[in-house]
Amino acid sequence: MNANIITQLSIFVNNAPGSLAKTAKVLEECGINMKACNLAESTEFGILRAIVDNPDEAIAKLQAKNIIVKKTDIIGVRIADVPGALFGASQALGVAGINIEYGYAFTGKNVQGLFMRVDSPEKAIDALTKAGLELVKAAEI
Amino acid sequence: MMWNPRIETMPLDQIKEMQRVQLKKLVNNLYSFNKFYHDRMRAANVSPLDINTLEDIQKLPFMYKQDLRDNYPDKMFTVDKSEIVRYHMSSGTSGKPTCVAYTRNDLDYWTEALARSLTAAGLTADDTLQVAYGYGLFTGGLGLHYGAEKIGATVLPAGTGNTQRQLEMMQDLGCTAIACTPSYLTHLITTAKQMGIDWKRDMNLKKCILGAEPWSETMRAKFEAETGAKCIDIYGTSEQAGPMFCECEAQHGPHICPDIMYVEILDPETGEVLEPGNKGELVCTMLKKEAMPMIRYKMKDITTLHEEPCECGRTSPRIERITGRSDDMLIIRGINVFPSQIEYTLMRIPQVGDQYMINVSREGDLDQMIIQVEIKPEAFSDKLEEMQMLRAFIETELKKYLNIAVTVELKAPGELPRFDGKAKRVIDTRVF
Numbered sequence: 001m002n003a004n005i006i007t008q009l010s011i012f013v014n015n016a017p018g019s020l021a022k023t024a025k026v027l028e029e030c031g032i033n034m035k036a037c038n039l040a041e042s043t044e045f046g047i048l049r050a051i052v053d054n055p056d057e058a059i060a061k062l063q064a065k066n067i068i069v070k071k072t073d074i075i076g077v078r079i080a081d082v083p084g085a086l087f088g089a090s091q092a093l094g095v096a097g098i099n100i101e102y103g104y105a106f107t108g109k110n111v112q113g114l115f116m117r118v119d120s121p122e123k124a125i126d127a128l129t130k131a132g133l134e135l136v137k138a139a140e141i
Numbered sequence: 142m143m144w145n146p147r148i149e150t151m152p153l154d155q156i157k158e159m160q161r162v163q164l165k166k167l168v169n170n171l172y173s174f175n176k177f178y179h180d181r182m183r184a185a186n187v188s189p190l191d192i193n194t195l196e197d198i199q200k201l202p203f204m205y206k207q208d209l210r211d212n213y214p215d216k217m218f219t220v221d222k223s224e225i226v227r228y229h230m231s232s233g234t235s236g237k238p239t240c241v242a243y244t245r246n247d248l249d250y251w252t253e254a255l256a257r258s259l260t261a262a263g264l265t266a267d268d269t270l271q272v273a274y275g276y277g278l279f280t281g282g283l284g285l286h287y288g289a290e291k292i293g294a295t296v297l298p299a300g301t302g303n304t305q306r307q308l309e310m311m312q313d314l315g316c317t318a319i320a321c322t323p324s325y326l327t328h329l330i331t332t333a334k335q336m337g338i339d340w341k342r343d344m345n346l347k348k349c350i351l352g353a354e355p356w357s358e359t360m361r362a363k364f365e366a367e368t369g370a371k372c373i374d375i376y377g378t379s380e381q382a383g384p385m386f387c388e389c390e391a392q393h394g395p396h397i398c399p400d401i402m403y404v405e406i407l408d409p410e411t412g413e414v415l416e417p418g419n420k421g422e423l424v425c426t427m428l429k430k431e432a433m434p435m436i437r438y439k440m441k442d443i444t445t446l447h448e449e450p451c452e453c454g455r456t457s458p459r460i461e462r463i464t465g466r467s468d469d470m471l472i473i474r475g476i477n478v479f480p481s482q483i484e485y486t487l488m489r490i491p492q493v494g495d496q497y498m499i500n501v502s503r504e505g506d507l508d509q510m511i512i513q514v515e516i517k518p519e520a521f522s523d524k525l526e527e528m529q530m531l532r533a534f535i536e537t538e539l540k541k542y543l544n545i546a547v548t549v550e551l552k553a554p555g556e557l558p559r560f561d562g563k564a565k566r567v568i569d570t571r572v573f
């Protein structure tokens with residue numbers, strides 16, 4: 001597996017009052033440590049995207065609790081400042097004909113970056129590397 | 142093959158004349174010899190002299206489930222105790238029990254109806270029928286049992302439960318037919334898979350007689366694909382005797398026995414009797430019952446009556462698969478909506494799970510219907526846009542079928558309430 005590919009968990013969250021709290025509580029009960037997360041919402045449901053330790057183990061635990069969860073491959077670019085990096089990354093991907101489905105910034109202990117869900121992670125990694133951007137390795141988060 | 146070709150192929154005008162004569166006789170008897178019916182007819186200001194044509198039945202008052210509850214256990218019986226040979230009971234989903242009684246003749250007509258029905262479904266003396274309906278107070282088990290014996294079929298009185306053993310017996314005895322609820326068949330199919338049974342290879346099943354619960358054409362297609370057996374709808378409730386009327390092999394809705402039951406279909410709102418071919422509320426008059434007659438009994442089931450001859454050659458009228466309950470009917474912005482229509486639409490969408498809720502409220506002057514559906518885990522996407530497209534797709538499908546705009550909310554599996562008994566999926570907070 002490409003060391004630059006990061007596994008993200010996507011979790012379905014109802015947008016009813018307390019739903020997110022309930023999901024967060026399940027994550028806690030399962031001993032799942034979230035290193036980065038992002039919430040995308042519509043009016044009546046949301047999708048919690050999270051980077052966790054041991055994603056496969058976390059998925060098994062969450063599914064046992066009847067939570068809808070899905071594994072998604074994403075990539076991360078290291079950034080110094082968000083707007084500049086966002087422009088650089090999107091331009092490099094645009095030239096290579098790769099779509100960004102969504103992206104979100106994160107700040108970890110050792111690294112600051114931008115996570116992106118693209119339609120072809122391997123190609124995106126090549127395009128970003130060629131454009132001189134530095135990728136975040138899964139192990140670094 | 143027909144069990145009773147004389148009745149089953151009788152021309153429609155002769156059927157109607159037979160029913161007219163039978164109705165007159167029945168009304169005359171009840172008015173003359175039974176206090177309950179006499180008082181009812183007097184209260185409605187009708188006497189047997191007013192009942193001459195078949196349409197005159199409309200002068201008679203309706204009967205309701207509540208009558209059976211109010212007169213529990215025996216106040217509606219019209220024969221002497223010594224003539225009653227059997228009781229069946231229903232616990233009733235809404236509290237008070239009901240009791241039905243049968244004379245020897247009542248049981249014989251019930252069995253006759255099932256002999257015709259099972260023959261229409263293609264069963265003969267060569268078949269082995271596994272009766273996996275409950276035996277006992279519920280009418281399903283014993284009804285099918287005697288009907289199948291009457292045509293000389295071999296009966297395996299399996300009853301309910303013990304699913305692994307049921308599947309073993311089905312294989313060992315080479316059962317060619319099963320009678321059970323649609324939900325039990327689903328359970329049998331799942332269990333067979335877990336046991337490593339290849340249904341089409343290891344079973345000899347040709348027919349599934351399914352009833353006592355609502356089911357759909359989608360379920361029929363699924364069952365038939367899984368089992369390779371033809372699935373036949375059976376209709377009948379304890380007020381009529383029990384399960385009674387089966388589809389023929391053409392599967393165009395259960396053929397009723399016109400000498401035993403007279404059917405009217407009413408507009409659920411106006412109460413007006415509808416012409417055949419129109420969907421409405423089923424009202425039954427049992428023409429031959431002795432212990433507990435039923436005159437214009439409101440079944441509260443929604444169906445359509447068809448009087449044109451069937452491709453099987455029978456002239457016996459048919460009713461369509463029950464598509465809903467009139468007492469569940471919702472009127473949303475002036476349009477009739479049956480929760481069963483919603484269920485039918487939802488269950489055809491592969492991404493939708495088994496649970497849903499219907500919430501009706503009023504925003505200002507406008508009725509609002511919100512349908513919450515659990516989606517299957519595999520239908521989930523991490524892309525918000527795809528989830529919104531799924532939601533919009535479900536809304537479009539519902540609108541196509543219901544003719545009104547509804548709002549759909551997607552829910553995770555396990556989020557919506559589960560029901561042990563009768564499901565209460567409709568929450569209507571409107572104040573009228």
Ligand SMILES: [Zn+2]
Pocket residue numbers: 388389390391393396451452453454455
């Ligand atoms: Zn037919």
